[in-house]
Amino acid sequence: MNSETWDVLVAGGGGAGLSAAVSAARVGASVLLVEKTAELGGATGMSVGTISAAGTALQQAAGIVDDVDAHFEDYLELIPAGRTRGSYDLELTRLLIDSAPGVLRRMATLGVRFSGPHPEPPHSVPRMHNAVLGGSVYIRKLAREARDAGVAIRTLASIAALDRGGQGEVTGAVVRAAASGERTRIHARRGVALATGYFGANASLARRYGRSPETEGIGSLPEDATGDGISAAMEVGAGVGEMDASSPPIFRTREQPYVRPEPHLFEAGAILVNVQGRRFANELDGPESAAARQPGGESFIVFDSQLAARIASAEDDSGPGRNGWLSHRKLFLSTYPAIAYAYIADYRARADFFEAGSAAALARVSGLPVGRFEETLCKVNRIARGESLDPFGRRRVGPGVSKPPFYAIGPLGVSVSSSGGLKIDANARVLDTSGIPIPRLYAAGINGSSNAFIAGHGHALVWAFATGQIAGRNAGSERLDRGER
Numbered sequence: 001m002n003s004e005t006w007d008v009l010v011a012g013g014g015g016a017g018l019s020a021a022v023s024a025a026r027v028g029a030s031v032l033l034v035e036k037t038a039e040l041g042g043a044t045g046m047s048v049g050t051i052s053a054a055g056t057a058l059q060q061a062a063g064i065v066d067d068v069d070a071h072f073e074d075y076l077e078l079i080p081a082g083r084t085r086g087s088y089d090l091e092l093t094r095l096l097i098d099s100a101p102g103v104l105r106r107m108a109t110l111g112v113r114f115s116g117p118h119p120e121p122p123h124s125v126p127r128m129h130n131a132v133l134g135g136s137v138y139i140r141k142l143a144r145e146a147r148d149a150g151v152a153i154r155t156l157a158s159i160a161a162l163d164r165g166g167q168g169e170v171t172g173a174v175v176r177a178a179a180s181g182e183r184t185r186i187h188a189r190r191g192v193a194l195a196t197g198y199f200g201a202n203a204s205l206a207r208r209y210g211r212s213p214e215t216e217g218i219g220s221l222p223e224d225a226t227g228d229g230i231s232a233a234m235e236v237g238a239g240v241g242e243m244d245a246s247s248p249p250i251f252r253t254r255e256q257p258y259v260r261p262e263p264h265l266f267e268a269g270a271i272l273v274n275v276q277g278r279r280f281a282n283e284l285d286g287p288e289s290a291a292a293r294q295p296g297g298e299s300f301i302v303f304d305s306q307l308a309a310r311i312a313s314a315e316d317d318s319g320p321g322r323n324g325w326l327s328h329r330k331l332f333l334s335t336y337p338a339i340a341y342a343y344i345a346d347y348r349a350r351a352d353f354f355e356a357g358s359a360a361a362l363a364r365v366s367g368l369p370v371g372r373f374e375e376t377l378c379k380v381n382r383i384a385r386g387e388s389l390d391p392f393g394r395r396r397v398g399p400g401v402s403k404p405p406f407y408a409i410g411p412l413g414v415s416v417s418s419s420g421g422l423k424i425d426a427n428a429r430v431l432d433t434s435g436i437p438i439p440r441l442y443a444a445g446i447n448g449s450s451n452a453f454i455a456g457h458g459h460a461l462v463w464a465f466a467t468g469q470i471a472g473r474n475a476g477s478e479r480l481d482r483g484e485r
């Protein structure tokens, strides 16, 4: 096997890995970053690009007084039912919130432009900042920064297993080239930083951490997110926190930007049909698994002008953020790059949004079979008028889908993800199952999500960038062994 020597090896070319590589290089380390796929980006590159932060320049410009203490208190309101503050590592959670303003400033310094601040309950003030060009802009800026800092970037190369020395310290890893299958032993003199993202596509790990048989076979987003860094670190005794693959599958558009139409559309009367124009599930009772089993795993959300009238429009907004839906108690279609919350006018630019004056015309423009689709709407409207019962047991059917214009969004796909990752401390050192740091091993982003509380819009990216910086700086500052100098 060939071998190479670097100061720091970073695994993963998403937001956390690129941040780690830049920080390690900035403290003088020689850095090799390996990325499994042909392109840098990972989930970071596909993301909407939201960052929630307090005390920012955009908030000040909008006359909003805010600080990290208030952000932290509001943030903990997002803790789900059945869990308490004690369920999470609050030191790490606080680190996330405290890091957010610095992350935003750093990205602005790199040239990322933001819109906002936008509101998001339960935050007491608008704190959501959206990268105007979406999440891919972070990758472009960080990749350039990494190259300028002298980081060597190798794509189609993935870490397989970690190497350990006589004191239990991590000394490097075996890296496999995708094209040739060739393996190279990378000796990392100062340390290794793991940032390989989610494990939703790793069926055995997902099963071990709660994936229900019902969701077996549903694709993951990103589709090749196998959490390799997590598995490799577990092999050398690392502990894990909040590892959970049982979270429900979610709808996402198949067109970029990948967005998730809001489930509240179903509450307001929208229905789901498959590509054959048929309904297949109670839309109010977790229809995603059933949607994944439809032909091609695809479905369309359909609604009419009655629901459309309840969706906010730009005239409802006031100030710099998208707040009209909230102040007018209206709906939005989904969160969205740049504008935060999308209304109908915003979706008109999408190739997967359709609008027509009749059910037949909507079916034609969206590629659904006309007769079957019209029949489906007739049935739905009979149920809405109370003339028949919903065959899928839906109780609140809403006003029906009867008043033109009619709208469809689709085809939508369904994907699963994962949460949690390796246990780390506030220095991004990976902890073993007894809570002791494994020397020279660091993790960041999703790999190092530990049991920090990461929820709501705009916090996962903060975590990726902030822990990436910490992991890279600390790995790059590790002292060399006597024999290495």
Ligand SMILES: Cc1cc2nc3c(=O)[nH]c(=O)nc-3n(C[C@H](O)[C@H](O)[C@H](O)COP(=O)(O)OP(=O)(O)OC[C@H]3O[C@@H](n4cnc5c(N)ncnc54)[C@H](O)[C@@H]3O)c2cc1C
Pocket (backbone or CB within 6 Å): 011, 012, 013, 014, 015, 016, 017, 034, 035, 036, 037, 039, 040, 041, 042, 043, 044, 045, 046, 047, 048, 049, 050, 051, 157, 158, 159, 160, 195, 196, 197, 198, 221, 222, 225, 226, 227, 228, 229, 258, 259, 444, 445, 446, 447, 457, 458, 459, 460, 461, 462, 464
């Ligand atoms: C569609 C979508 C939208 C989102 N929108 C937002 C948002 O607006 N705001 C927000 O805060 N969060 C958002 N998130 C979540 C957020 O994007 C992620 O939590 C965050 O980007 C994770 O960063 P990461 O660097 O840990 O992982 P990733 O960005 O996924 O990077 C991991 C990288 O590691 C590579 N890799 C995998 N295995 C190996 C290996 N063995 N060797 C080398 N490389 C490997 C992967 O190919 C990938 O490039 C979104 C997520 C998705 C999927």
